[in-house]
Amino acid sequence: MDEKKAAILGEIPRLRRYARSLLRDRDAADDLVQDCLERALVRLDNWQTGESPRRWLFTIMHHLFIDQMRKVNRRGEATMLPLEAGEAVAQPAEQVESIASREIIDALQAISPDRRAALVMVAIEGFSYAEAANILGVPAGTLMSRIARGREELRGLLDDTARRRAIRIVEK
């Protein structure tokens, strides 16, 4: 197996984690990773050996994600998508998640895709601001404001969930 392919294989777990944070549904997230890998292999020459493929792969995947989200938004406004079996469901039942994890994952899904991507890139994936701005293709200032707003939104959503939970307990 050539060196490039081995390096790409090594990035799959990180790509899957990023995809999962963007899309929640496990199969949909893996589909996104698969689209990304396929595109990467077609463009293998764009990647210089010796350099980590991580940023290159994350850039490809992020573009795929954002393109698709835009299409969804455009289509969503005009018509409804045909509903296939199981596809209406966004919450994977097979995953064992603690309540805390589920709450924060739900909250993360509720913030805008741009903010979600920026926050995840830095807070989970550990990219620097410069790297993340580069991958997402935005100026550093934009990245920073997305991160700040994303964190505020997340906090608000989590507080709201906690409040609802408290009300539910009181009602019992």
Next chain:
Amino acid sequence: MIRRDFSERDIHMALDGELPGDERAAYDAWLDANPEMKARSARFAADRAALRAAFAGVLDEAVPARLRKVVLGETPVRAAASRSRWWLAAAAAVLVVAGGLGGYLAGIDRAGQEDPAEDRLAEQAIAAHVVFAAEKRHAVEVPASDKDHLQTWLSNRVGLKLVAPDLTANGFQLIGGRLLPAGESKAAMLLYEDDKGERISLFVTAESAQNAKGTYTSAQNGPQAVYWLDKGYGCAVVGSLPREQLAVVAKSAYGQLLAGLAS
């Protein structure tokens, strides 16, 4: 020690390791002097820890064979169309459902607004299902034996041309229907049952100004709603079936409802 004014922006930079090293001491002193900022910093740090923990397990999962095969070149030319479309749709559902969860952007951009319309529709549909599907003798007002009257009556009351979908292919028989309040308007509820006594209901209202679709569960282990909103009407299918099965039934019901509306 460098002296400068710090702000909330620095909290993010410090947390993300972007604060220059020579400003760190001054920043820490600023935090100590501003309990509110210190609390905010601690909260963001805790949220980040929770985020990392929530996704940490993904790194330990076995890489699906299909992904390895792509890289190793063992996959023949992909069935791209079907897969791409599927995750596109999943993304759409994520957009919609995420909106319904956790009080969409509560306290941020939409503070004080009511629940989104799709939440309301799904909640009403689930409430109706919980109350009436459990009734043995009084589940419906008009029985399926009087189907023509049922359809005409509900159509007139709700203000939509309603055709009760035929779900026999999915194993469900129409029991009947009833008229229900739905906020300030009316809704039609159609109840179905399979041969094991499992019931599902269809909830249709004429009031909706937006497009959305997704699923909704109000309580753990409670019935789930698969819903659609479109201009002019909203529809939810509620039941306690496994979600794939519910989605299949819902799709069938929805297709027939749409055809009925257009007829």
